[in-house]
Amino acid sequence: MSGGETEKIARLAELVSNEIFSFFRWKKEGPANLNFTCVKKETHAPSKKSEHTHPADVVFKYADPYLNKAVYLHTDLKSYSVSSITLDSIKKALKSLGKTIDCARASTEWQTRYHLAKRERYEVRGMLFVYNHDDEYDKNFYDHFKDYKGENLHIKDSQQIHIVEPSLINYLKTLQVDVNALRAAGTFPKDNYTFYYPDLVLHKASGEYWERAATAELIASPYMIIHHKEVISYCEKAMKPTETYSEGYLIYYRRDGSSEIEFRYLFDALSRFQILNANKDLKIRIRVANRYHHSSILSNFNAAINSYVTEWGEDENRKRKLQAIELDIVNHAIPNYKPEAIGWERD
Incomplete structure (x- = not known):
């Protein structure tokens, strides 16, 4: 493979990551590929x-509402064919990333480039982003670790490394495409939304409510709750802004709905x-973004409503709210991106 072709393939992961993470309010910090x-x-x-x-392919930053600090994700972008995604290649990448994060924490050069807000509370983590550029990877990524013998990956106890693997990338891409479709239909706002974090026993969510980002933990969770304000769109006929959709909750659901x-x-x-108990009636939409959702998912959803209402003594208000929830399957x-398409780009 020529050096130019290798460079084009490597750039695919960069393009995909740039597309995906902006919706989650992740910002790029400092120079890339340096x-x-x-x-x-x-x-x-x-x-x-x-x-x-x-190496420093890219550094992403977001504010964690539970930790009340900034999280810097020093990211290793990998663009692999299906045959290249092996336990050995994953271990090699993780070992390199573990050493890199260890060094970044102590490096004045790294701090000068990427940690620009000197007074903030922060932590540096690693992120391994594994993009499958030939669209042929259909395995469970973590099955590779079944053959892991416990050798040292040079990841210290105090370090965190997040893995964004092919199926998670496809899920996040599905969300991005679906959100863009909802915006075009006037049913989701461009800016007035926030990622929902309930107050926990030991942690209260901090920061400006309507500006919260999605954490690395949230994007990989079974579901993601997004609270949005009413949608205001410009009506060309009336030549003025008009409300096209009311305030509500948009829930992206990653499980298959098999039970x-x-x-x-x-x-x-x-x-x-x-959210169900609120005095204010807000719309709740569940968008199932699982490529292999169960054939009986709608039946299981309705059965769950009936049994849940029965458990609560046929509470009519609760029943009304549950029956008002919209459940839809999202197109995967x-x-x-293909290397040859990158080759046709003009400067």
Whole structure:
């Protein structure tokens, strides 16, 4: 494979990540694709005589509402064919990323480039982004670790590394495409939305409510709750802004809906979060973004409503709110960048 072609394939992961994460309010910090000097060479590359560096493909930043601090995700972007996604390639990437994060925490060069808000509370984490550019990967990514023998990956106890693997990338791309379709239909706002974080026993959500980002934990969770304001669109006939959709909750659901019980768990969560119990009647939409959703998902959803209402003593108000929930299946989307298309780009 030529160097130019290799470079084009590597750039695919960069394009996909740029598209996906802006909706979740992740911001890119500092320069991309720029190495920084290793400050722990005796540990990270003891046999190397020349200067050792660590790669920095891109650094994303968001505010974590539970930790009340900024999270910097030093990201390794990988664009692999299906045959290249192996346990060995994953281990190699994780080892490199573990050393990189260890160094970034102590590196003045890294701090100067990427940590620009000097007074903020923050932490540095790693993120491995594995994009399958030939669209042929259909396995459970974590099955690769069944053969893992426990060898040292150089990830310290205090470090966190998030993995965004092919199926999660496809899920996030599906969300992005669906949100754009809802915006075009005038049923989701461009800016007036927030990712919902309930107050927990040990953690209260912090920060400006309507500006909260989706954390790395949230984007990989079984469901994601988005609270949005009413949608205001410009009416060309009336030549003035008009409300096209009311305030509500948009819930992206990642499970397959194969059982009634999973929807009952979801209803329990919505009750605990005071979404079902709120005095104000807000629209609730559940958008199932699972490529392999169960054929009986709608039946299971309706059965869950009936059994949940029965558990609560036929509470008519609760029944009305549950029956008003809209459940729809989202068309699955896959990033479709190809190396040859990148080659035709004009400067």
